[in-house]
Amino acid sequence: MLKLEPRHDPSRVMTYLSPVIALLATVLLGVCLFLALGKDPARCLEMFFVAPVKDARALGEMSIKATPLLLIGLGLSLCFRSSVWNIGAEGQFILGTVFASGVAIRATEQSSPLMVVPVLLAGMAGGMLWGAITAILRDRFNANEILVSLMLVYVAEQVLGYLVYGPWKDPDGYNFPQTVTFLDAVRVPRFAPASRANAGTALALFAVGVFWVFLHRTHAGYRLLVSGMAPAAARYAGFSARSALWTAFLVSGGMAGLAGALEVAGPVGQLTTHVPLGYGFAAIIVAFVGRLNPIGVLFSAVLMSMFYIGGELSQARLGLPRSVTGVFQGLLLFALLTCDTFINYRLRWISPS
């Protein structure tokens, strides 16, 4: 009989090695999967791990995918650290795109290039507003934040749909559900004309530093951490659980909203029903694979964006089904949870006596 037995002192090194081992296990399982599908595993792996980083253009594409994942993942890692379960980052992302677009479509040819700043701020405000709805329901009525935040995703989709099918529809858009294309003044500036990489990536990298300092070097970050890990200790010390809840939702909502704003004002350039790609959900995996640590989230966001690109490429070039991206993400999370279990437990064979 197999039995899981708690380890006396869990290894610190393994806490950091675990994601690496999980990645190797994912690759291994992926190879089995490709063989079973009758594809050349080497070619498939190349799509996932080589093609996304092979030149400047590919890196630019990767940065476009990694930036929203990183921004949302940072916000969620802070949220999950304080044991506030915001599952609805996708909805906050959508509201971010909506609010940002609301400002962006008002730009004229005379607008200053600085108008992109209010566009991004409006996106953050939209995400925060959507997060605040869950926070207030949790705070006032003790509603379950997992359910509320998740259901608000579908409400957000309806809001987006109403606007692009209705009041904001581009009159010259052949009746497609989309707004006008944004003017250059409200677009996020690119680094180089050849690549689609833009200033949003720099913003996200800067946010990594800000989050690290906040979590590890400020008393406010410490209070958040304690209220997540040991609510009784937080009460004992006098740290408010309410302020932790609000901080978590406003910060993670704001980050998701910012990601949404960067998406519409960056690579997409207009608001359509196809803007939300599920980054808000994928970022949950990003946050956990990154150990809820800002530096770790940076690596996992890059990894996850490679999965996105690899999935698209293998669909286009090798004829693999589109769902392969989701399967890869799921495998990675599954492998990580397994590895994490073995940090704290060991497997023992017990002979049934």
Next chain:
Amino acid sequence: MLRLELSGITKQYPGVRANDSVSLRVAPGQIHAVLGENGAGKSTLMKIAYGAVQPDAGEIRWNGRPVVIKSPEDARDLGIAMVFQHFSLFETLTAAENVWLGLGRGWTLPRVIDRVREVSHQYGLDVDPLRPVHSLAVGERQRVEIVRALLGAPELLILDEPTSVLTPPAVQKLFATLRRLSSEGCSILYISHKLDEIRSLCQHCTVLRGGKVVGEVDPKKETNASLSRLMIGSEPPELPHTERTPGEPSLEVSKLSVPKRDQFGTSLEDITFTVRSGEILGMAGVSGNGQKELLAVLSGEDTKSRPGSVKLFGRDIAGAKPQARRKHGLHFVPEERLGRATVPSLSLAENTLLTRDEVSRSGWLFPSALRDLARRLIERFNVKANGPDASARSLSGGNLQKFVVGREIDARPKVLIVSQPTWGVDVGAAAQIRGELIKLRDGGCAVLVVSEELDELFEVSDAMIVIAGGRVSPRIPTRNATVEQIGEWMSGLWPGNTVVAPRDVEASVAQA
């Protein structure tokens, strides 16, 4: 023929050998004590006898026959019953329904009710089968557990620290029941670290230390000192205790009433007492009589009490948060050291930040300052830890307690409130903690010690109050108090207490 014989029992846990080749022989009808400090391996040994834990090596013989006890069901089939230290009763069910849950198919509820009445009558265990468990006092709940155990007519009854939740009169009542069982031929394994009880109740005593048997004695022929020597391997440390005149009132509680917040809580009613500087005031009482609620009000975890009901140096602090109270010199050591006094997964250095607000400056943290403070606490209070970066959960109970008490003492409080300062702590660490409290008092601090251990309160406090049923007794100087008197007060029977405390039924038992 022996009822139960354990020989060469060994059980290895990760990092600790809980039992090392332990042998134990229990005769029929014998009341057999298993004595040892916290962590000596008593509970593990009993769980092995009850089938809840499997030994790595060793043999178990039951009535002369070698047996393998794979599960508690096996144990019950053999005739072994156990009453655990922490009760396993469903609060929303009645006593009889709880008993019914543990029985096999084929029992109807009316039959269970009849049997519970029969058994409780037979052994003088006062249990009403139809009362819901949440309305029962701790002593009554224990009686439900014992009746449940006796329903199977066991030949061996194991009791794990049964008196830790009882008032002194209730203890005497329990002993009468146990003696009666023993005279009918039922063997009893009695686990305890209380020497007086073992000497008055038990006929044989096996002493464990560090997982090994260090002695087998007849407790009636031993003294407390000789048993204590066997148990801890050295002389029990003495505490110097000098009289002092207390100073100004530091912490004043006046006419504090707090309605209970939930069905299973206790309401506080009209509580008034004062702690003066330079004194240790001890608060006795069986747990669940309002200590938790009162401490939350005093610490600032509950700030909803009436304004003016709690004063610190004359200043109203009833609505002040814990940070504000700490700023004015009030520090608090709660009963739960892991999860409340410390965050288990954070390092000792990070855990200093919970109550030592001065380590962070204008909201910024300096890891080296945290580490320095933790290092100082480890040295000053003799904490065995793997440096300031060791996680709180990696420390043993006693060492973590030393760290937590040290963290608050090092803050130079003017008022210190300590709940269960030495609960689950070994004798050496307990003596050190009590010594630190007395030193703090000598320095002029007002100290309130809330404890269930009467011995401890008599040892450290200058004066005592008792909490029962959410009310607090008048204070009495420790030199004028006796264990018997405090025991009666713990049942709510102090002069002038007109209301019979709702959660205290031991009162009627004591009078009977």
